[in-house]
Amino acid sequence: MMNSAALPASDAREGALADVAVLMPAYNGQDDVARTLASFDEDATIYALVVDDGSTPPIVAPDVPGMRVEVLRMPKNGGIERALQAGVEALAARGFRYAARIDAGDLAAPQRLAKQRARMQAEPAIAALGTWTQVINRAGEPLFMLRPSADARTLRRTRLLRSPLVHPSVMLRIDAVLAVGNYRVQYPAAEDLDLFLRLMERYECANLPELGLYYELNEGGISATKRRRQIVSTLRLQLHYLNVLNWRDWAGVAKSMLHFVTPYRTLQKMKRALFANSST
Structure with missing residues (x-):
């Protein structure tokens, strides 16, 4: 059984972001949760749902000016896939239209939510809208910039070569998200790519060509601690969606195989060198 203080009913919410909720899964890391939520800078009240994935001690909703924070407690640690699944279902039940993802430790750029909501309101065919992302270290120093394509057609062509959106x-x-089956547990540590590929079968996915997130490179994160599981899940998805006539799909499979045999720290050094000229 999950416990949560109820978010306000849809007819009781006010402001330009009344139908938007920040969705953050968290396992321990109380300080990171508070720091991340405090990074949001918007001209309207923000609602945030933190899904506590069995933390010890439990996550406590931080007091953040201009933000209403609620905590949904999972009965035990079940992984990010189940936490996100429960979070989406909870937000749907409370009448929210949009869920803005962020992870504990990351930081939001000013007006990120307002800009994304405006674009999605203007283009209803878009089901997922990401942004460019500045990768930083724990000290906040810039490492490299991720600039995924802003064009939906390009994202479709390259969806198996590189991640189409920064989760x-x-x-x-x-x-x-609910129409395509919500987040799933079938592809551990690659739940984001699984969702994006299913969304692309029925909707559009795109990116705002501007900075929206500061992503903290954390060696304790999923990409590091569950790396082999993530690569295996990615390969399974690539083979499932493979278009034999698209050379980019084959290149994506080869890239995943290379990742499988390349040490994590070596891979990060390669990324820093590759994107050095893009760092800001």
Whole structure:
């Protein structure tokens, strides 16, 4: 059984972001949760749902000016896939239209939510909208910039070659996420790519070509601690969606195989060198 203080009913919410909720899964890291939520800078009240994935001690909702924070407690640690699944269902039940993802430790750029909501309101076909992302270290120093394509057609062509969206930067249309089956546990540590590929079968996915997120490179994060599981899940997805006539799909498979045999720290050094000229 999950416990949560109820978010306000949809007819009781006010402001330009009344139908938007920040969605953050968290396992321990109380200080990171508070720091991340405090980074949001918007001209309207913000609602945030923190899904506590069995933390010890439990996550406590921080007091953040201009923000209403609620905590949804999972009965035990079940992984980010189940936490996000429960979070989306909870937000849908409370009447929210959009879920803005972020992870504990990351930081939001000013007006990120307002900009994403405006674009998604203007283009209802978009089910997931990401942003460019500045990768930083624990000290906040810039390492490299991720600039995924802003064009939906380009993202479709390259979806298996590189991740089409940076997951913690994404705003999701909740009804679309539920329509394709929500987050799933079938592809551990690659739940984001699984969701994006299913969304692309029925909707559009795109990116705002501007900075929306500061992503903290954390060696304790999923990309490091569950790296082999993530690569295996990614390979399974690539083979499932493979278009044999698209050379980019084959290149994506080869890239995943290379990642499988390349040490994590070596891979990060390669990324820093590759994107050095893009760092800001």
